[in-house]
Amino acid sequence: MATWCRVETNGRPAYGLVQGEMVTIMDGSPFERYTPTGTRLSLSDARLLVPVVPTNFYAVGLNYRAHIEWAAARHGIPAKVPAQADVGYRSPNALIAGGEAIVLPKDSPGPVEYEGELVAVIGRRARHLSEAEALGCVLGYTLGNDVSERAWQKTDRTLWRAQNSHTFKPMGPFIVTDLDPRQQRIAVRLNGRVVSEYDTAAMIFDAAHYIARMSRYLTLYPGDVIWFGCDGPTEPPLSAGDTVEVVNDAIGVLRNPVVREA
Amino acid sequence: MATWCRVETNGRPAYGLVQGEMVTIMDGSPFERYTPTGTRLSLSDARLLVPVVPTNFYAVGLNYRAHIEWAAARHGIPAKVPAQADVGYRSPNALIAGGEAIVLPKDSPGPVEYEGELVAVIGRRARHLSEAEALGCVLGYTLGNDVSERAWQKTDRTLWRAQNSHTFKPMGPFIVTDLDPRQQRIAVRLNGRVVSEYDTAAMIFDAAHYIARMSRYLTLYPGDVIWFGCDGPTEPPLSAGDTVEVVNDAIGVLRNPVVREA
Numbered sequence: 001m002a003t004w005c006r007v008e009t010n011g012r013p014a015y016g017l018v019q020g021e022m023v024t025i026m027d028g029s030p031f032e033r034y035t036p037t038g039t040r041l042s043l044s045d046a047r048l049l050v051p052v053v054p055t056n057f058y059a060v061g062l063n064y065r066a067h068i069e070w071a072a073a074r075h076g077i078p079a080k081v082p083a084q085a086d087v088g089y090r091s092p093n094a095l096i097a098g099g100e101a102i103v104l105p106k107d108s109p110g111p112v113e114y115e116g117e118l119v120a121v122i123g124r125r126a127r128h129l130s131e132a133e134a135l136g137c138v139l140g141y142t143l144g145n146d147v148s149e150r151a152w153q154k155t156d157r158t159l160w161r162a163q164n165s166h167t168f169k170p171m172g173p174f175i176v177t178d179l180d181p182r183q184q185r186i187a188v189r190l191n192g193r194v195v196s197e198y199d200t201a202a203m204i205f206d207a208a209h210y211i212a213r214m215s216r217y218l219t220l221y222p223g224d225v226i227w228f229g230c231d232g233p234t235e236p237p238l239s240a241g242d243t244v245e246v247v248n249d250a251i252g253v254l255r256n257p258v259v260r261e262a
Numbered sequence: 263m264a265t266w267c268r269v270e271t272n273g274r275p276a277y278g279l280v281q282g283e284m285v286t287i288m289d290g291s292p293f294e295r296y297t298p299t300g301t302r303l304s305l306s307d308a309r310l311l312v313p314v315v316p317t318n319f320y321a322v323g324l325n326y327r328a329h330i331e332w333a334a335a336r337h338g339i340p341a342k343v344p345a346q347a348d349v350g351y352r353s354p355n356a357l358i359a360g361g362e363a364i365v366l367p368k369d370s371p372g373p374v375e376y377e378g379e380l381v382a383v384i385g386r387r388a389r390h391l392s393e394a395e396a397l398g399c400v401l402g403y404t405l406g407n408d409v410s411e412r413a414w415q416k417t418d419r420t421l422w423r424a425q426n427s428h429t430f431k432p433m434g435p436f437i438v439t440d441l442d443p444r445q446q447r448i449a450v451r452l453n454g455r456v457v458s459e460y461d462t463a464a465m466i467f468d469a470a471h472y473i474a475r476m477s478r479y480l481t482l483y484p485g486d487v488i489w490f491g492c493d494g495p496t497e498p499p500l501s502a503g504d505t506v507e508v509v510n511d512a513i514g515v516l517r518n519p520v521v522r523e524a
Contacts (some may be wrong), residue, residue, distance in 0.1 A: 055315070056355045061420075086419035089351040093318045093480045105479060158323075158350035165479045217367060217427045218355045 004030050007046040016132040018048040030139055050097045051142050051175045056224040059090045059237035063229030070233045075150045085205035085213045094169035099255045103167045108149050111237030114245035115146035115230040116188040118200050121175050121222040127215050130143040134211035137205055141175040143246045143254045144227045159170050168258045189245040198231035230249040266292050266437040269308040293484035312359045313404050313437045318486040325465050325491030330342045331336045332495045339410045347467035347475045356431035360516045364449045368523040370411050373499030376452040376506035377408035377492040380462050383437050384486040396473035402439040405508045406489045407432040432518045441467040441512055449505040453457050460493035
């Protein structure tokens with residue numbers, strides 16, 4: 001198991017391997033070759049960046065039954081359980097790292113809600129994979145917070161404002177290799193209190209099925225990410241002054257403060 | 263008016279300025295600084311690449327009345343004229359350059375149709391632009407062919423297969439600066455015959471309105487692209503052996519052969 005981070009060092013982004021509290025800065029990246037530089041940083045001194053800026057940003061909106069049923073009852077969002085593994089999109093414009101603020105848009109009627117999600121980071125170019133082969137193209141896993149403006153979501157055909165407004169896609173903190181994506185517990189804490197907790201075992205279509213099916217119709221590229229959706233309710237909504245954390249034992253804590261646009 | 267291309271030279275991508283039949287290869291890119299290298303190529307010898315690989319790939323699905331009405335009548339695709347300028351997404355995985363083949367997926371029931379579109383290429387980071395300022399962040403314009411699998415489109419909530427299968431997004435050939443996006447005629451030729459022709463003046467929401475509205479909620483980045491949709495019918499569908507061209511007087515011809523997946 002390796003833990004990759006992306007940090008700013010000497011004003012530029014660089015990949016690093018995390019060992020305990022220390023980061024060894026690399027030349028290159030986990031997506032190609034890499035060699036250690038002489039530089040080591042303390043994790044507490046490092047400015048963590050989004051662990052990858054994807055070329056293709058895929059997201060599975062509806063992948064857990066309890067979340068689909070809750071969203072239908074609570075927000076009037078269609079309750080249809082997907083009949084097949086269809087992936088959607090988010091936009092890299094909305095990505096922020098841990099520590100950066102989620103900004104509630106000035107004119108957002110709300111509620112704005114978190115969704116804590118497991119994220120696969122593709123490690124190598126892949127096409128036409130079987131389900132048995134599929135997870136072999138994954139470098140590792142990180143966490144995402146799929147922030148959504150539920151009022152806008154009702155009339156927003158493309159989800160562009162509802163789910164991709166500035167700062168609405170926190171991702172991080174690390175990319176951790178050699179995890180089983182079917183065996184992860186994901187929690188969300190709001191101001192220190194656990195408000196959501198579920199097991200990825202409950203995915204309607206699992207990561208291997210999605211990756212295999214996607215690779216039938218498209219090429220997966222190193223650095224592409226796939227967000228796998230969340231289970232259960234995602235309340236209470238976010239308010240200015242909150243701190244929201246997505247938590248997984250192996251990957252760590254993706255922590256973001258919440259502010260209101262000035 | 264400047265005409266930018268992106269070509270492969272010495273096995274690597276490089277930007278070049280086109281003058282007549284010659285390309286002057288640049289160090290750098292039109293999105294930052296650039297200086298001429300000593301290298302000049304004949305355009306006919308150059309291997310043209312997609313003119314930019316966008317970080318954010320925006321697309322306006324429904325932006326012309328005659329196309330919306332035709333798609334509703336012909337394909338049962340919802341006929342709602344959008345009430346506001348909501349942008350959607352396509353995925354860079356599907357981009358191909360002029361000259362590369364559009365591949366009809368083996369299991370596609372069809373019809374697979376072209377859509378010839380004007381594409382804005384963002385030149386500088388932009389946020390909170392007024393409509394008067396909006397076009398100032400555009401480097402230039404290119405052409406896109408928004409290939410769509412209409413059978414899949416009917417049940418494909420996210421359009422991932424219907425519009426983003428491998429090779430479904432030809433873009434090019436050049437990025438041309440100083441065009442008026444409201445005053446362009448776009449044509450599509452199928453095997454040499456004009457099958458679609460319209461004026462961008464008929465956009466429901468114009469480029470400046472889209473860019474200003476988008477910049478209210480997100481940051482536009484250099485190299486982002488916005489595809490603006492097409493007008494009118496898009497028939498007959500594509501068949502293996504066809505050549506499809508998107509044509510504009512100023513930007514040139516985006517030409518792609520069509521093959522069936524083996």
